[in-house]
Amino acid sequence: MARTQGSRAEITGPLLRDEARRLFARQGYAAVSMRQIAAAVGVQAGALYAYTTDKQALLFDLLETHMQDLLAAWRDDPLADPLARLHRFVDFHIGFSLDHPDAVFLSYMELRNLSPDNFARIADLRGRYEAALEDILRDGVAAGTMRIEDAKLTTLALIAMLTGVTNWYREGGRLDRARIMQIYWGLARGAVGA
Amino acid sequence: MARTQGSRAEITGPLLRDEARRLFARQGYAAVSMRQIAAAVGVQAGALYAYTTDKQALLFDLLETHMQDLLAAWRDDPLADPLARLHRFVDFHIGFSLDHPDAVFLSYMELRNLSPDNFARIADLRGRYEAALEDILRDGVAAGTMRIEDAKLTTLALIAMLTGVTNWYREGGRLDRARIMQIYWGLARGAVGA
DNA sequence: GTCTATAAATCGATAGAC
DNA sequence: GTCTATCGATTTATAGAC
Structure with missing residues (x-):
């Protein structure tokens, strides 16, 4: 070349x-x-x-890469205690979100600017990530260590709650990341009735 | 005229x-x-x-009116049981959000397109609304009916969780509004350790 | 209050030189 | 791969007629 x-x-x-x-x-x-x-x-x-090729392809590439990175980074152990798996998910989701705040923000805000085909592909990836959390919740209910009224809604509620950290977190703020994860784990654990 | x-x-x-x-x-x-x-x-x-006067003023007017309507619509009873007040807040926030989904969405997504002055005014209104919930949580802790690690973070986490309903709610879907409020109240109650 | 017409700036995207 | 130059379309906002 x-x-x-x-x-x-x-x-x-x-x-x-x-x-x-x-x-x-x-x-x-x-x-x-x-x-x-x-x-x-x-x-x-x-x-x-x-x-x-154009501006639209640039946006789609950013969103698709982010969702694939997110899915690739999450590693679950289906045989572990559901509460321990949920704890790991909480830490993982907060950590990943704070590591990639711009990508997380984009993935929520700019879906509407995708073409229908591109939107469907991103929605599919997101659905797979939500399913990962929903599996944990269903296993927790089956194991009797969680009390949940609706696993699907609880999944969406927890993800919305956790993702919200990107809206206010500032490097060097009042709370460090470990402390934030600790607090959110307390909220999530209570929300699932554990 | x-x-x-x-x-x-x-x-x-x-x-x-x-x-x-x-x-x-x-x-x-x-x-x-x-x-x-x-x-x-x-x-x-x-x-x-x-x-x-211009496009920017139109956006600001929409956001300011929405936040003022939100604040005006919320009526708290500081003397009531904190858990009952939280329950009312959950129902109110979900109900108001589902009644005005576009305004809620705008108020989260388009803050960045406001001029610095306009942004500060909207942020002030939002802060007042958050303070309303935070008051309830602090009273609940003082009364011993809630266990909360950090009232400020719990406030932001709960609002993010509740507002999330606008992302997936569809009229005529699997769950009606009353049922959704019921499920989210269970999540919120657990999150505050009640 | 609403219209038509337009000014002035900016947009996404391409062509061709190097 | 990057540059300069530009096409054609679109933007916000204004001016003046009615």
């Missing part, structure tokens, strides 16, 4: 995604122009189209 | 807000054009500027 003057493909590619994610999360997909992203990357707008 | 041919001020004003709220919630503030709103209202784009 011939080397071209001024080429920085190795860093422009990842940087494009990083800056797009940050700007989309901060201002919203529709409010961010390709020129604005290009400026943050340090190239001219035309150069971006060597890395993405 | 002289009557003008074709004037429909009595309905255009409220309709403008209704359609703007609906479109902003569905597509996002930045993605909706004034022409699109005008078409939904049934006028030409220029006519909208008789009702709002």
